[in-house]
Amino acid sequence: MKTEPSCIFCKIVAGQIPADIVHRDEQVIVFKDINPKAPVHLLIVPHEHVDSLFTVETQHDNLMAHIMRLLPTLAKQLGLDGFRTIINTGKSGGQEVFHLHVHLLGGWKNSPQLF
Ligand code: 5GP
Numbered sequence: 001m002k003t004e005p006s007c008i009f010c011k012i013v014a015g016q017i018p019a020d021i022v023h024r025d026e027q028v029i030v031f032k033d034i035n036p037k038a039p040v041h042l043l044i045v046p047h048e049h050v051d052s053l054f055t056v057e058t059q060h061d062n063l064m065a066h067i068m069r070l071l072p073t074l075a076k077q078l079g080l081d082g083f084r085t086i087i088n089t090g091k092s093g094g095q096e097v098f099h100l101h102v103h104l105l106g107g108w109k110n111s112p113q114l115f
């Protein structure tokens, strides 16, 4: 499995730096975003270092399906009746951490302003 020693999310996966982890399984960890943009703001992060959606390959199909299926499961566990998912890709797409991750945001009282 590919890891990147200088990558902050690889360090969190390896337990080298702390995070508020809410879920862990054989493919991903899920932890609270350090700078939350919603009442609930989680990051779903694969154990494997993948830079971004641009470098996702066929070998990651199972991982990607796992993440998509995990999102509503986590939302239900958190008591959310709706949530928003974001994947920032590339610098011009707003990506700051170049280890693939999916944002799960929710918990607003009213619908969030969309774009
Ligand atoms: P991006 O812009 O790459 O999609 O999102 C990166 C996210 O990671 C940001 O929302 C940022 O707040 C979060 N983040 C960056 N560094 C850390 C960290 O060390 N710990 C945690 N929990 N979140 C982080």
Ligand code: ZN
Pocket: 003, 004, 007, 008, 009, 010, 011, 048, 049, 050, 098, 099
């Ligand atoms: Zn990484």
